[in-house]
Amino acid sequence: MTSALIGRSLPMEALATTESDYLQLGETSARTELWDGGVLTCPRDTPRHQLILNALANALRANRTDLNVVSGVPVRLGPGRIAVPDLIIAGAIDLDQPLVEAQSVRLVCEITSPASATVDWTLKMHAYAQARIPCYLVAEPERGLLHSNMLSAQGYVEQSVMQLVRVTGLDL
Structure with missing residues (x-):
């Protein structure tokens, strides 16, 4: 499964799992949230x-x-x-x-x-x-x-x- 972030598709396992990793994502092409170590993306x-x-x-x-x-x-x-x-x-x-x-x-x-x-x-x-x-x-x-x-x-x-x-x- 992939998710469109940062203008390209990333494998879900490559997504942030910590708050520090999340903050390093910066601006993404989708609304991105951190929930207990998992990333939730929402469409535009x-x-x-x-x-x-x-x-x-x-x-x-x-x-x-x-x-x-x-x-x-x-x-x-x-x-x-x-x-x-x-x-x-x-x-x-x-x-x-x-x-x-x-x-x-x-x-x-x-x-x-x-x-x-x-x-x-x-x-x-x-x-x-x-x-x-x-x-x-x-x-x-x-x-x-x-x-x-x-x-x-x-x-x-x-x-x-x-x-x-x-x-x-x-x-x-």
């Missing part, structure tokens, strides 16, 4: 995914100068776990560091696709809760829903579900 985002991501980022950024709204940045959830959420909201962070520490993240957001929905609702939801990230948003474009989940002692508890009516308010 579609234009629809990007439109939803930008709309959410703009809405969450509105009138907030005290928070950093960042997309596609690696977040260290714990030893050997580095996720690349679609979007995060963080307090003070070093904007020149390649990773954001989970304790700086106040909200994490994933936009599901048919290929990622199971991972977003299980592996990532559990890992973000373990890392004590207070809020987890999950956008489901296929169903037109945005789920808001807040952290409790038992994990995330769904607080609200919003209907996503339109990606943009522009009538072009």
